[in-house]
Amino acid sequence: MVRNKSVKTTAQFVRKPIEHLEEMTAKLSEGTLDARLADTDVTELRNLTAQVNTMAKRLKSMMEKSSHDARTLRKAELRTLQAQINPHFLYNTLDAIIWKAEAGEKDEVIQLTSALSDFFRISLSSGADWIPIKQEKKHIEGYLKIQQTRYRDILDYEIDIPDAIGDFYILKLLVQPLVENALYHGIKIKRGGGKITVSAKEENGMLTFSVKDTGCGMTSEQLEDLNDRMKKELPMISREGGGFGLVNVNLRIRLYYNQTDGLKIKSGPEGTEVSFTVPCRDEKEISENESVFG
Secondary structure (H helix, E strand, O other): HHHHHHHHHHHHHHHHHHHHHHHHHHHHHHOOOOOOOOOOOHHHHHHHHHHHHHHHHHHHHHHHHHHHHHHHHHHHHHHHHHHHHHHHHHHHHHHHHHHHHHOOOHHHHHHHHHHHHHHHHHHHHHOOOOEHHHHHHHHHHHHHHHHHHHHOEEEEEEOOOOHHHOOOOOOOOOOHHHHHHHHHHHHHOOOOOOEEEEEEEEOOOOEEEEEEEOOOOOHHHHHHHHHHHHHHHOOOOOOOOOOHHHHHHHHHHHHHHOOOOOEEEEOOOOEEEEEEEEEEOOOOHHOOOOHHHH
8 A cells, every 4th residue: 555655656756747848848839939847856857858948949049040041031132122223213313414404404403413422322321221310311302302303393392300310320211212102102193293291200219200192092902902911921022013112111120120010001082101110229229239230
């Protein structure tokens, strides 16, 4: 009787760590890679416990590396896409400069040439991914000055980005593609044209940017389709199907700022507003964390 009681106690003593092992492996199979086993008093299970913990650590490390490699690859793809300046924009701007020169409009030629120079200089930024907001603002101004020369009769614009936030850094080319989208998919196709308003504000350590147009707006089906495309985890980027600029910017915000939220879009008969919110970052923070942010 005493022997049976001893066997039963021993069985209970061994069963508990085994149950913990089963729970641990179940968590791992469900993707909970932070799960770890506590040390056991059962000699025969100590090596197995240590090996399972080691396996979990290695599995987590491999998954993190895989995720990092995938994100790095997507960032490289996006940099390539971002570098592909629309040749039509360049050709049309050069045509406008030639036309102004032939018409003897010297001041307009100087203004357009200067705006085009600023546009490309900031687009390249010596390969930097992050630039001060004041440069992004200048980039937008250059783009809109050029486009207003071509679409003078249909395009009006306003830029409300306070100088007080000009020294904060932002991921390059987040706002200009939204302006381009507002022009080509909102203002241009609306009879009578409209206005683009670009604004930014800082609140509680966060920066919010907004690009609003009084264009034709999107149908509920178009808006739903675009939002569905942007919700996908690392969606494939394509210039086909419309919304390329918005999907691109949305993905870059999610990747580089490591956040789930990207663009927020409101659209209707009165026009479209696209906005996003990101943390404030200064030059020192960007320099110290370049490998993380870049």
